[in-house]
Amino acid sequence: MLFESTRGADNGRTFEEVLLKGLADDGGLYIPSEWPQVDIRKLKTCSSFIDIAKLIVPLFTSSSYKDEEVLTLLENTWHDFDKTDLVGIEKIRDDIFIGELFHGPTAAFKDFGLQLCAAFFNKALEKNNKTAIILGATSGDTGSAAIDACKEYENIKTFMLLPEGNMTNIQRKQMTTVKKENVFVLNIEGTFDDCQDIVKAAFKEKYFLKSNQVLLAINSINWTRIIGQICYYFYLGLKINNLSKKLCYSIPSGNFGNVFACYSAMKLGLPVDRIGVSVNDNDILHRFFSNNIYKKESVSSTLSPSMDITVASNFERLVYDFYLERDAEKCKDFFANFPESSIVLEEEIWQKTSNLFCSTSTGDKETIEVMKKMHQDFNYVIDPHTAVGMCASKLFGGPISSPLVILSTAHPGKFLDSLKKANITSFKKHHVLEKVINKSEYSFSLEANQDQIFNFIKRNNN
Numbered sequence: 001m002l003f004e005s006t007r008g009a010d011n012g013r014t015f016e017e018v019l020l021k022g023l024a025d026d027g028g029l030y031i032p033s034e035w036p037q038v039d040i041r042k043l044k045t046c047s048s049f050i051d052i053a054k055l056i057v058p059l060f061t062s063s064s065y066k067d068e069e070v071l072t073l074l075e076n077t078w079h080d081f082d083k084t085d086l087v088g089i090e091k092i093r094d095d096i097f098i099g100e101l102f103h104g105p106t107a108a109f110k111d112f113g114l115q116l117c118a119a120f121f122n123k124a125l126e127k128n129n130k131t132a133i134i135l136g137a138t139s140g141d142t143g144s145a146a147i148d149a150c151k152e153y154e155n156i157k158t159f160m161l162l163p164e165g166n167m168t169n170i171q172r173k174q175m176t177t178v179k180k181e182n183v184f185v186l187n188i189e190g191t192f193d194d195c196q197d198i199v200k201a202a203f204k205e206k207y208f209l210k211s212n213q214v215l216l217a218i219n220s221i222n223w224t225r226i227i228g229q230i231c232y233y234f235y236l237g238l239k240i241n242n243l244s245k246k247l248c249y250s251i252p253s254g255n256f257g258n259v260f261a262c263y264s265a266m267k268l269g270l271p272v273d274r275i276g277v278s279v280n281d282n283d284i285l286h287r288f289f290s291n292n293i294y295k296k297e298s299v300s301s302t303l304s305p306s307m308d309i310t311v312a313s314n315f316e317r318l319v320y321d322f323y324l325e326r327d328a329e330k331c332k333d334f335f336a337n338f339p340e341s342s343i344v345l346e347e348e349i350w351q352k353t354s355n356l357f358c359s360t361s362t363g364d365k366e367t368i369e370v371m372k373k374m375h376q377d378f379n380y381v382i383d384p385h386t387a388v389g390m391c392a393s394k395l396f397g398g399p400i401s402s403p404l405v406i407l408s409t410a411h412p413g414k415f416l417d418s419l420k421k422a423n424i425t426s427f428k429k430h431h432v433l434e435k436v437i438n439k440s441e442y443s444f445s446l447e448a449n450q451d452q453i454f455n456f457i458k459r460n461n462n
């Protein structure tokens with residue numbers, strides 16, 4: 001199985017090419033050229049998360065690696081989780097479950113995708129006798145998960161740009177307290193968009209690279225991250241009802257990677273009833289799913305900062321596969337002209353939405369109310385991102401036809417100010433967050449100036 005671009009002019013790529021390139025040459029996103037199918041009978045005999053991953057990951061990697069190599073890699077891929085089986089499942093009511101995805105070392109679900117990505121980066125670099133620089137920008141959880149996932153691989157140096165802004169103290173400290181020779185955290189006097197622009201420019205300039213060194217992107221469009229996330233949807237389905245019946249999922253969303261992983265799992269054979277796309281005030285996705293208009297607006301700072309986005313980068317994959325049924329010409333027309341032109345689908349095509357998707361947007365005030373209510377009624381503490389996903393009653397409007405799984409994407413201990421606002425004083429601690437609070441910080445401060453930053457990388461690239 002090979003990969004193709006959503007814009008039609010960069011096809012026939014192998015897994016390793018897609019892993020290392022990130023974005024396709026024509027500006028599109030890579031997607032498998034056909035959906036592989038999971039052997040559901042075999043899957044039902046799996047007991048652990050790793051067993052499930054061993055059935056799923058090789059479906060995507062055979063163009064580059066032998067299955068045995070991948071199975072060995074998967075033995076050591078996910079590390080430092082505080083649950084043997086990585087995912088927690090909490091039953092709130094007979095028909096409502098919470099899928100806890102925050103038991104990894106950075107206390108957010110991004111560990112699932114990024115630890116898999118880093119393990120394959122390392123494998124590809126070893127095979128090709130290369131080293132790598134990772135340059136990323138982060139407004140929240142991506143940075144800490146990327147740093148943590150890559151820090152033990154000596155052939156990878158990570159440079160992470162932190163904009164001024166809305167991330168919590170603990171989120172910042174999760175990055176700045178990592179003391180490793182191959183990790184550099186740069187506080188940038190600028191916005192997230194400034195940092196993104198510098199990362200984009202770096203992929204054109206590259207003069208700070210040594211020979212035999214590659215520059216890697218770790219942003220949310222990397223397909224390997226999606227593979228890591230597909231695995232937990234199968235795990236949830238298996239553990240909740242042995243894949244015997246369809247489930248509904250409510251997913252707190254930003255760049256749409258997590259929703260697209262759920263959609264992909266369905267394409268691979270997971271029984272899915274409806275997918276609820278839950279967003280905060282940054283509601284471009286809700287405007288699309290409820291009104292058929294995908295239009296970029298300015299960003300609002302909210303209590304759920306990891307979902308503060310203006311465009312949802314993985315959304316192009318859904319338009320290509322689900323709505324346009326892989327008409328690359330049309331997809332290119334839409335996205336090559338976006339955001340200058342907003343995207344409105346033909347009415348008939350957009351109507352497909354209601355077969356599978358629903359959406360809701362939840363503001364900060366209601367987010368806090370939901371955190372309070374969950375605490376009072378169920379004695380269960382959730383973080384603000386999960387609270388946005390909890391507004392599922394709005395999503396599905398009345399009684400739901402299938403059991404509902406709400407994905408809990410972050411541990412509440414990362415968002416102490418929100419807990420305070422919700423009058424929550426005690427909660428189950430996370431094994432890593434507690435240690436971070438008292439550690440010393442190591443970081444560098446630089447202006448949002450491309451040359452300064454590239455020279456910094458060059459100086460520290462030895």
Ligand SMILES: *Cc1c(COP(=O)(O)O)cnc(C)c1O
Nearest residue numbers: 141254255256257258306409410
């Ligand atoms: C990144 C993140 C999200 C958004 O996930 P997407 O895949 O970008 O939609 C939601 N919640 C938390 C806690 C996150 O870190």
